[in-house]
Amino acid sequence: MNLILFGPPAAGKGTQAKRLVEERGFVQLSTGDMLRAARASGSELGEKVAKIMDEGGLVSDEIVIALIDEQLEVQAGAPGFIFDGFPRTVGQADALDRLLESRGNAVNRVVRILVDDDKLLARVTKRFEEQGRKDDNPETFSKRLEKYYEDTAPLVPIYAERGILVEVDGMGSIEAVAAAIDAALKETA
Numbered sequence: 001m002n003l004i005l006f007g008p009p010a011a012g013k014g015t016q017a018k019r020l021v022e023e024r025g026f027v028q029l030s031t032g033d034m035l036r037a038a039r040a041s042g043s044e045l046g047e048k049v050a051k052i053m054d055e056g057g058l059v060s061d062e063i064v065i066a067l068i069d070e071q072l073e074v075q076a077g078a079p080g081f082i083f084d085g086f087p088r089t090v091g092q093a094d095a096l097d098r099l100l101e102s103r104g105n106a107v108n109r110v111v112r113i114l115v116d117d118d119k120l121l122a123r124v125t126k127r128f129e130e131q132g133r134k135d136d137n138p139e140t141f142s143k144r145l146e147k148y149y150e151d152t153a154p155l156v157p158i159y160a161e162r163g164i165l166v167e168v169d170g171m172g173s174i175e176a177v178a179a180a181i182d183a184a185l186k187e188t189a
């Protein structure tokens with residue numbers, strides 16, 4: 001099973017991915033986490049992406065696709081992957097199809113987490129207070145949301161047409177969203 005957790009910034013993709021890893025043994029591939037790790041290590045890649053992330057932009061397709069390709073290689077043999085925050089553009093989605101197909105695999109399910117914009121902003125504000133993540137200020141968040149609608153949301157009809165998209169209410173508590181995801185996966189198994 002290869003699953004994409006899909007949704008706007010701060011929808012809870014990372015939060016739910018971590019839980020699914022614990023409960024179902026998936027391997028989580030989060031491009032956001034990979035990019036933050038690159039920054040923390042002070043690598044050349046980290047320096048290259050820092051400004052883009054702080055300004056709420058999207059890192060180039062070339063960079064994130066290479067990161068995913070590398071991880072698919074390193075983690076070959078995993079029972080299934082959860083793609084968290086990837087793909088974020090049509091180019092990334094096409095690349096993911098190619099990368100999986102070349103390994104005899106495919107995307108089986110896309111779980112879209114639905115959350116209203118004002119709730120997303122409230123979550124980001126709370127996370128900023130708790131963790132001080134630089135891109136969690138209201139100005140950068142509005143840029144991230146704009147990029148989501150421009151570049152990422154167009155993937156919704158593509159996956160819907162393939163019949164692999166399921167939508168869940170992401171407005172409730174972490175536990176309620178988890179239950180909604182489990183129910184949606186069970187229904188479409």
Ligand code: B4P
Pocket residue numbers: 007008009010011012013014015016031032033035052053054056057058059060064084085086087088092123124126127135144170171172173174175177
């Ligand atoms: P990400 O790390 O993917 O950040 P995100 O969209 O904010 O995360 P997510 O939806 O996972 O939210 P989370 O669970 O943490 O990306 C960061 C940046 O990296 C991007 O802006 C971009 O620059 C770059 N990037 C990453 N991938 C890229 C790609 N493929 N292409 C190009 N650029 C890329 O939840 C958010 C908060 O809400 C948390 O504090 C959580 O505790 C809380 N929360 C979650 N669910 C909740 C619930 N149900 N109720 C209450 N609070 C909840």
